[in-house]
Amino acid sequence: xxxxxxxxxxxxxxxxxxxxxxxxxxxxxxxxxxxxxxxxxxxxxxxxxxxxxxxxxxxxxxxxxxxxxxxxxxxxxxxxxxxxxxxxxxxxxxxxxxxxxxxxxxxxxxxxxxxxxxxxxxxxxxxxxxx
Amino acid sequence: xxxxxxxxxxxxxxxxxxxxxxxxxxxxxxxxxxxxxxxxxxxxxxxxxxxxxxxxxxxxxxxxxxxxxxxxxxxxxxxxxxxxxxxxxxxxxxxxxxxxxxxxxxxxxxxxxxxxxxxxxxxxxxxxxxxxxxxxxxxxxxxxxxxxxxxxxxxxxxxxxxxxxxxxxxxxxxxxxxxxxxxxxxxxxxxxxxxxxxxxxxxxxxxxxxxxxxxxxxxxxxxxxxxxxxxxxxxxxxxxxxxxxxxxxxxxxxxxxxxxxxxxxxxxxxxxxxxxxxxxxxxxxxxxxxxxxxxxxxxxxxxxxxxxxxxxxxxxxxxxxxxxxxxxxxxxxxxxxxxxxxxxxxxxxxxxxxxxxxxx
Numbered sequence: 001x002x003x004x005x006x007x008x009x010x011x012x013x014x015x016x017x018x019x020x021x022x023x024x025x026x027x028x029x030x031x032x033x034x035x036x037x038x039x040x041x042x043x044x045x046x047x048x049x050x051x052x053x054x055x056x057x058x059x060x061x062x063x064x065x066x067x068x069x070x071x072x073x074x075x076x077x078x079x080x081x082x083x084x085x086x087x088x089x090x091x092x093x094x095x096x097x098x099x100x101x102x103x104x105x106x107x108x109x110x111x112x113x114x115x116x117x118x119x120x121x122x123x124x125x126x127x128x129x130x131x
Numbered sequence: 132x133x134x135x136x137x138x139x140x141x142x143x144x145x146x147x148x149x150x151x152x153x154x155x156x157x158x159x160x161x162x163x164x165x166x167x168x169x170x171x172x173x174x175x176x177x178x179x180x181x182x183x184x185x186x187x188x189x190x191x192x193x194x195x196x197x198x199x200x201x202x203x204x205x206x207x208x209x210x211x212x213x214x215x216x217x218x219x220x221x222x223x224x225x226x227x228x229x230x231x232x233x234x235x236x237x238x239x240x241x242x243x244x245x246x247x248x249x250x251x252x253x254x255x256x257x258x259x260x261x262x263x264x265x266x267x268x269x270x271x272x273x274x275x276x277x278x279x280x281x282x283x284x285x286x287x288x289x290x291x292x293x294x295x296x297x298x299x300x301x302x303x304x305x306x307x308x309x310x311x312x313x314x315x316x317x318x319x320x321x322x323x324x325x326x327x328x329x330x331x332x333x334x335x336x337x338x339x340x341x342x343x344x345x346x347x348x349x350x351x352x353x354x355x356x357x358x359x360x361x362x363x364x365x366x367x368x369x370x371x372x373x374x375x376x377x378x379x380x381x382x383x384x385x386x387x388x389x390x391x392x393x394x395x396x397x398x399x400x401x402x403x404x405x406x407x408x409x410x411x412x413x414x415x416x417x418x419x420x421x422x423x424x425x426x427x428x429x430x431x432x433x434x435x436x437x438x439x440x441x442x443x444x445x446x447x448x449x450x451x452x453x454x455x456x457x458x459x460x461x462x463x464x465x466x467x468x469x470x471x472x473x474x475x476x477x478x479x480x481x482x483x484x485x486x487x488x489x490x491x
Contacts, residue, residue, distance in 0.1 A: 038352070039165040041444040042422050042451075060470070062422045064164050064352060064444055067470070086420070093163075 002032040002126065005097055009073075009113060010122035016097060017073045017116055020104070024079050025113065028101040029061065029070065029092065032126045037063040040089035045081030046103050052076065054112065059102050061092060073116060076107040132156065136181035137274045137331035141338050145348050152351060153247035155182040160350035167349035168356050168446040171320055172487050175280035175287075176349035177341055182246035185273050185328055186256065189239045190265035197232060197240055200259055202376060202394055204386035208234035214304045214317055218376045218384055219244075219255070220396030224403060225372035226379065228252050229364065231317060233306050241306075241313070243275075243328075245366050259395070274334035278346055279324035279357075281487060284316075287325050290340035319354060321361025321485045356443050359452060362414065362481025368425060369412060369440045369454050377403050378456065380412040380481070410437065411459045414481040416491060417451035421469050423476070429455050430466040430473060439467060447484045448491075454481065 004010075009017040014033035018026040034040070042062040052058045052072035059070035059081075081103045085091060092100035107113065117125065133156040142149060147158035158179065160167060170176040188197065197205040203217035213234050219227045228248045233241040244252045253269060260267050278287040288295035294309040301307060303323075306315035313328040329337060342348070355365070364370055370379035377385075377400065385400065386392070417423055423442030428435050442453035457465060457478070466473040479491045 038160065039163055041165075042420060044420075062444075064356065064446075067422065067424065090165075 002030065002035060003097070004030070004032075004119045004123045004126070006119045008097070008119065009116035010119065010125075011071065011073050011116060012125065013071045015070060015073055017113065019113065023110070024104045024106050025074065025076070026101045026104050027070070027073060028096055030122070031096045033068075034093050034096045034100075037061065037068055038065045039063055040092045043085040043089045043092065043102065045083070045085060046078045048078055048080060050078045052078070052105070061089070061102070070102060072105065074105065074107040074112045075109065076105040078103055079106050080104040134182070136179055137334040138179045138181060138276075138338055141335055142179065142348075147348070147350060152182065155246060157182060158348070158350040159352045161348050164350060164352035164356070165446045167347070167353035170347045171280045171322055171349060171353065171357055172447055172484070173281070174347075175278065175283040175324075175345070176347045176353070177279070177338070178277045178349055178351065178354050179274070179338075180277050180326070181274040181331075181334065183275055184244045184246060184249045184252065185270040185275065186242045186244060186253070187239065187268045187270055188242060188256075188260075188265055189268070190263070191238065192263040193238055193240055193265050196260060196263040196265045198392055199263075199394055200256065201232065202385045202396060202400070204392060204394075205232060205234065205240065207386065208232075210234075210305070211236060212305045212307055214306060214315060216384055218381055219252070220376070220394070220400070221372060222396060222399065224375045224377075224396040224399040226366070226370045226374055226376060226381075227255055227372060229366050229370070229381070233313075233315065235306075235308070247367055270328075272331050273328050274331050275326060275328050276334070276338060276341070277318055277320075277324065277326045278341060279318045279320040279322045281323060283322065283324035283346065286344045286346050287327075287341065289344040290337065290346070292340075319361070319363055320357040321363070321482060322357075322487065356446060359441055359443055359454070360445050360447055360482065360484035362483060364412075364454070365441055375400065375403055375408060377408045378410045378412065380454075407459065409459060410456050411461070412440065412454055412456050413461065414479040414483060414491070415439070415442075415453040415455050415465070415467065415476040416448075416479055416483070417453075417467070418475045418477060421451055421474055423451040423453035423467060423469075428468040429457055430468065431457055431461050436461070436465075445483060447487075448489055452483050
C-alpha cells in the first residue's frame with residue numbers, strides 16, 4: 001500500500017494538493033501514481049500566469065512507459081512551476097510529496113478545495129483500483 | 132491470469148511488477164526500468180525470456196527445408212553451434228516472424244521464434260515441412276534466460292560452475308550444449324552475453340546461482356529500451372506480415388546468393404529490390420525535449436509521411452530515440468507530432484548504442 005499523507009487533499013486523477021500559507025496550492029502526483037507510471041523521463045510544467053478550469057490538463061509527465069496528463073484540481077492561476085524537474089524528472093519518483101511537486105496555483109474559490117478527497121477517500125480509491 | 136514461466140515464483144519473490152506480455156505473466160521491472168537498463172550497459176543483468184518459443188527441426192532434409200523456409204541461408208552455417216538471424220517470409224514477402232536458427236548438427240537445427248507469434252509460426256513451419264523429410268518439435272519444457280552486459284559472461288561462468296569449462300573459446304553467435312543446457316553467445320541488447328536454454332526444472336536453481344554471482348534481474352521494460360538503442364527490430368511493431376524486410380531495414384538478412392535458392396518470398400522480394408520499395412525504416416533522435424512514442428505521426432517536407440514504429444527515451448543517450456517508417460526518399464531530418472506539436476528529429480542510421488558506447 002502506498003503512502004497517502006493525511007494532511008493532503010486528492011483528486012480522482014491521482015494529483016495531491018497541499019495548502020500553503022500564502023493562499024496558493026501546491027500540486028503533484030501521488031506515490032501511487034508515480035509507481036504506476038514508472039521512471040519519469042520528461043516533465044512539461046505549466047507557465048506562470050496561465051489560468052485553468054478544474055479538470056483542465058495543465059502539465060504532462062512522461063515515464064519510460066507512457067505520457068500522462070496532469071489535471072488542475074481547481075479553477076485558478078498558476079503562480080509557479082517546478083523548474084528543477086526539467087533536469088531531474090526522477091525527483092517525482094524519489095520524492096513525490098516533497099521536491100517532486102509540479103506546480104503552484106492560486107485558487108479562485110478556496111471552498112473548492114473542500115470538495116477534493118481526503119486521505120481516507122483516496123486510500124479507498126486506490127485500494128479499489130488494486131483489486 | 133496468463134501463462135507462467137518456470138521462474139514466475141522467483142519474479143514474485145523479487146518484487147517484480149508483473150504484466151501481461153502476449154498471454155504470459157512477465158516481469159516488466161523489479162523497481163526501476165532505467166536502473167536495470169544501466170545495469171546491463173555497465174555490468175550484468177538477466178532476463179527471463181522463457182516465453183520465447185524453442186523449436187527443434189530434425190531429419191535428413193533439415194538443411195534443404197530451412198533453405199526453403201528462411202530468407203537467410205543456413206548454408207552459411209559451416210561450423211556446428213553457429214547461429215544465424217533470419218526472417219521467415221510469406222510468398223508475398225511479408226514477414227511472418229524473425230528468428231535465430233542454430234546449426235547444432237547435420238540432422239538438427241534449433242530455431243528460436245517470438246512468443247507472440249508462436250501459434251502461427253508453428254502452423255506455418257509444419258505446413259511447409261510436410262513436403263520434406265523433417266520433424267518439427269516445439270520444446271515447451273524449456274526455459275530461457277538471457278544474461279547480458281560487459282561482465283555477463285564472467286559472472287554467468289561462475290554460476291555455470293563445471294559447465295563453464297571451454298566457454299572462453301565460445302565465439303560470438305555460437306552455441307554449445309552442456310548436457311541438456313544450450314549456452315549461446317547471442318542476445319537482444321547490443322551487449323556481450325549469453326542466452327541460455329535449459330529444462331524448466333533446472334531454471335530456478337540456475338537463476339538463483341546467477342543472483343548469487345551478482346547478476347541482477349531485469350525486466351522486459353529494460354529489454355525493450357536496450358534493443359531499441361542497439362538498433363534491433365521488434366516483431367509486431369517494427370515489421371509484420373504487411374511489411375517486406377526491405378522496408379524494415381532487414382535487407383542485410385536476405386541471402387540473394389546462390390541465385391537458384393528458391394526460398395519462400397524470393398520472387399516478390401526480387402521484384403521489390405529491382406523496382407525499389409516506397410518506405411524505409413530509419414532511426415530518429417529527437418532534437419528537443421520530449422519522448423518519442425509508437426504511432427506518432429512523422430512529417431517530411433511538411434507532409435504527413437510515416438509513423439514512429441518504436442519510440443522511447445534512451446537512458447544511455449538521455450534523449451528520445453525511435454525507429455520510424457518513412458518514405459525511401461527521406462533525407463536527414465523530419466518532424467514528429469507530439470501531442471499536437473511538430474518537433475524536429477534527426478534521421479539516423481541505427482544502432483544508437485553498441486557495447487556501452489553511443490554510436491550517433
